[in-house]
Amino acid sequence: MAGRKWGGTLLWRGVASITVFLVFWEIGSLSKVWLKWETFAWLKEMLVSIGWTKNYLPWIGAVPAPTEVLLAWGKVIDDVGYWHSWYMSCLRVLGGFIAAMVIGIPFGLLLAVNRTAFGIGFPVFEVLRPIPPLAWVPASIIFWPTQELSIAFVTFLGAFYTIVINVIGGARSIDTRYFQAAQSMGSSSWDIFRRIILPGTLPSIVVGSAVGMGITWEVVVAAEMISGGGSQIGGTSGGGLGFFIWNSYVGGSYEQIVVGMISIGIAGFISSELLRTLGHRVTPWLRLR
Amino acid sequence: MPSATAVTRGAIKIDDVVKIYDPEGAAVMAVDHCSLDIAAGEICMIVGPSGCGKTTLLNAIAGFHEITSGRILLDGEVLCSTEKPKAEPGSDRIVVFQNGALFPWKTNLENVAFGPIMQGKLSRVEAHEKALSMMADAGLSGVEHNYPGEVSSGMRRRVEIVRALMNDPKVLLLDEPYRALDSLTKSVMHEALLEIYYRNKVTIFFITHDLEEAIFLGHKVAIMTTRPCKPKKVLEVDIPHPRDYSVLTSKRFRELIEETNEAVHEEALKAFAAGEKEG
Numbered sequence: 176m177a178g179r180k181w182g183g184t185l186l187w188r189g190v191a192s193i194t195v196f197l198v199f200w201e202i203g204s205l206s207k208v209w210l211k212w213e214t215f216a217w218l219k220e221m222l223v224s225i226g227w228t229k230n231y232l233p234w235i236g237a238v239p240a241p242t243e244v245l246l247a248w249g250k251v252i253d254d255v256g257y258w259h260s261w262y263m264s265c266l267r268v269l270g271g272f273i274a275a276m277v278i279g280i281p282f283g284l285l286l287a288v289n290r291t292a293f294g295i296g297f298p299v300f301e302v303l304r305p306i307p308p309l310a311w312v313p314a315s316i317i318f319w320p321t322q323e324l325s326i327a328f329v330t331f332l333g334a335f336y337t338i339v340i341n342v343i344g345g346a347r348s349i350d351t352r353y354f355q356a357a358q359s360m361g362s363s364s365w366d367i368f369r370r371i372i373l374p375g376t377l378p379s380i381v382v383g384s385a386v387g388m389g390i391t392w393e394v395v396v397a398a399e400m401i402s403g404g405g406s407q408i409g410g411t412s413g414g415g416l417g418f419f420i421w422n423s424y425v426g427g428s429y430e431q432i433v434v435g436m437i438s439i440g441i442a443g444f445i446s447s448e449l450l451r452t453l454g455h456r457v458t459p460w461l462r463l464r
Numbered sequence: 465m466p467s468a469t470a471v472t473r474g475a476i477k478i479d480d481v482v483k484i485y486d487p488e489g490a491a492v493m494a495v496d497h498c499s500l501d502i503a504a505g506e507i508c509m510i511v512g513p514s515g516c517g518k519t520t521l522l523n524a525i526a527g528f529h530e531i532t533s534g535r536i537l538l539d540g541e542v543l544c545s546t547e548k549p550k551a552e553p554g555s556d557r558i559v560v561f562q563n564g565a566l567f568p569w570k571t572n573l574e575n576v577a578f579g580p581i582m583q584g585k586l587s588r589v590e591a592h593e594k595a596l597s598m599m600a601d602a603g604l605s606g607v608e609h610n611y612p613g614e615v616s617s618g619m620r621r622r623v624e625i626v627r628a629l630m631n632d633p634k635v636l637l638l639d640e641p642y643r644a645l646d647s648l649t650k651s652v653m654h655e656a657l658l659e660i661y662y663r664n665k666v667t668i669f670f671i672t673h674d675l676e677e678a679i680f681l682g683h684k685v686a687i688m689t690t691r692p693c694k695p696k697k698v699l700e701v702d703i704p705h706p707r708d709y710s711v712l713t714s715k716r717f718r719e720l721i722e723e724t725n726e727a728v729h730e731e732a733l734k735a736f737a738a739g740e741k742e743g
Contacts, residue, residue: 352565355528359553360631361583370578374569460569460611 197241204240239430244437247430260419261438267323267395267415268446271330272388279335279387280380283342288372300339308332308394312401326398326415333394334387338380345379346372378461381454388450392443396420416442471505473539474634474667476525478502481534483520494520496692497534502684504539504634507661507668509682511675511728513735517693518671519562522637525669526559527551538634555583558628559637563644564620566612572623573599573608579631595630602626602660618649622656629664638670642677654680655708662706675728679703679720680711687727690735697727 239247251257286293286300308329319325353371362370399417416439423431455462483495494517502508510518523529525536525543527550535545543551558579559565566575576599577591586594599608602622607615612623621641628636642650654677661668672678678685685699703716711717 350565352561352563353567355526355553355559356561356565356567357578357582359526359555359558360579361555363582366582371567374567377569458569460613 200238201240201242204238204243239433243430244433247428248434251431251434256414257419257434260414260416260435261442263415264395264399264417264439265442267326267330267399268388268391268442270327271332271395272334272384272391274327274331275334275338275387275391276384278331279338279383280342283339284346284372284376286339287343287346287376288368300336304336304340308390309397309401312398326395329398330391330395333390334384337387337390338383341379341383341386342376345376345383348379349375378458381450381458385447385450385454388446389443392439392446396439471665471667473504475504475539476500476502476508476635476667476669477537477540478521478525479535479537481521481524481536482532483517483524483529484532493692495524495531496689496694498694500686500695500698502667502669505665505667506683507670507681509678509685510669510671510688511673511678511685512688512693513690513732514673516688516690516731516735518688519639521693522559522639522669522671524551525635526557526637527553528559555579555631556634557637558631558633558635559639560621560624560628560641562639562641564612564617564624564641566620566624566627568612571609571611572604572615575612575623576627576630578627583631591630595626598626598630599623601663603656616649618645618653621645621653622660625657625660629660629666633666635667635669638668640671640673642672650677651709657681658705658707675721675724676712679717679724680707685724687724687731690731690738696731697724699724 282296286296311329311332312325315325315328316322319328349372353375354367357367357371395415396417399415400421416435419438420432420435423429423435478498478500481495481498482493485492485494498521500508510521512518520529524531525538527543530549531544531546532549533546536543536551538556542548566572567578570578573592573595576595577586577588580586580591580594581588596608599605602625604619604622604626607619607623612620615623625636625638625641642653645653658681670678670681675685679699679701682701683705685701686695687697687699688694689696699720701720703711703714703720
């Protein structure tokens with residue numbers, strides 16, 4: 176990924192693709208208006224005659240149209256509860272993600288440079304890694320004293336494994352010649368760690384963080400759906416975008432479900448872009464390739 | 465070799481060195497009772513087929529790998545021997561690697577200034593000053609603040625050689641540094657290397673499989689046998705330094721090529737027959 180700039184052709188292509196997507200979606204959703212189910216009565220009869228009694232097929236007409244979603248959005252845009260959901264989710268993502276970086280990077284580096292630490296730490300890590308973060312939800316609700324901490328913990332797990340694996344892989348793949356050259360030129364172990372291993376691992380840290388950030392959003396939303404609770408539209412406690420969606424579903428406000436989904440998409444996009452920009456800034460030598 | 469006499473340090477003595485690789489009991493002899501003397505300030509070219517064990521020898525001098533027996537001396541001091549099989553890597557012996565080992569995350573200037581800062585010989589500011597002037601001398605003005613990835617591969621090799629020289633080494637160990645370069649760039653690099661050499665006389669241990677390169681650059685050319693590696697023929701090149709590209713068309717140069725070509729070709733055939741892989 177070279178240093179990508181939003182602007183010019185790329186921006187227009189992005190706008191165009193999103194517009195086309197929205198148009199298709201609108202047309203599809205409106206099919207419930209212009210495409211009457213009765214038109215296909217003969218088809219239905221035929222299906223029933225062969226034992227088809229239920230409507231098994233998905234129908235895009237069941238999904239609210241973008242215009243309806245936009246209207247619903249207009250209703251919640253000045254709602255404190257909606258923005259509080261944003262705030263809560265962002266806070267959880269940020270908390271979990273930063274914790275994963277702060278713990279994951281040194282942990283990964285330690286495992287990468289120290290054989291003993293690797294021998295002790297890696298097997299445990301590898302056994303725990305395949306467990307999906309969401310499988311931790313019940314255990315973490317029991318373990319952590321508050322619901323907030325249990326969500327943060329699950330969010331942390333989402334990013335932690337990816338960051339650690341990337342750090343280990345990155346540090347291991349540094350060319351031996353760099354170590355030999357640095358050693359010949361009189362570098363101490365600490366110099367080698369600081370000036371070779373750290374910058375050499377940085378690109379992998381950036382990649383691991385970007386992937387980890389994505390997983391963090393996936394996890395936080397699911398965790399909020401399962402254990403979030405508390406917040407309603409207009410309320411200001413608990414919540415989060417995951418709960419916002421769940422609450423909308425329970426309340427039968429289907430447009431609002433999509434509002435929540437798109438909100439997550441936007442939030443995820445913004446965090447990825449921020450991370451990418453930051454990543455480019457800390458690895459300037461990669462811009463040139 | 466009048467130019468080499470002025471240098472008083474950097475004499476290498478390779479004395480009966482054996483290196484046996486022993487991966488899972490299948491002993492492979494890489495270097496077989498190899499002896500070679502390199503005078504201080506001499507350019508010694510090591511010529512041999514790919515995979516013959518030349519690099520093993522270089523790694524032993526640099527202190528990256530152990531030897532099995534024998535000893536290697538630098539200015540009379542034992543670097544490694546049967547008793548102490550691995551030499552300490554040090555700034556008196558700097559390697560310029562086959563595919564280059566400039567740190568990609570440092571600018572060319574930071575790369576060049578790296579050694580003296582690490583050794584605590586110069587402050588950061590002093591090291592940068594010295595690096596700037598050495599880079600200017602080597603025709604590298606203008607790329608100081610670029611990353612290695614931003615300049616051509618020929619340029620990168622030159623930066624790496626300057627980086628090596630910044631450590632004020634006794635010996636420069638070059639492991640086929642120009643292998644990946646096209647022949648035009650290569651010819652420019654040869655003259656550039658000689659120019660740098662005339663300005664900073666050091667002993668050069670230069671591995672190559674290009675006979676013309678070897679005779680053009682070297683005071684001494686050691687043609688190695690294919691695995692296990694030892695000198696098959698050592699040639700003193702009596703073409704006076706300083707040399708430039710006109711040497712390539714001289715009668716003496718052609719004669720020396722003819723004299724040695726057969727020995728090199730013989731070993732290449734052997735290596736080919738033995739199915740030696742590149743590298």
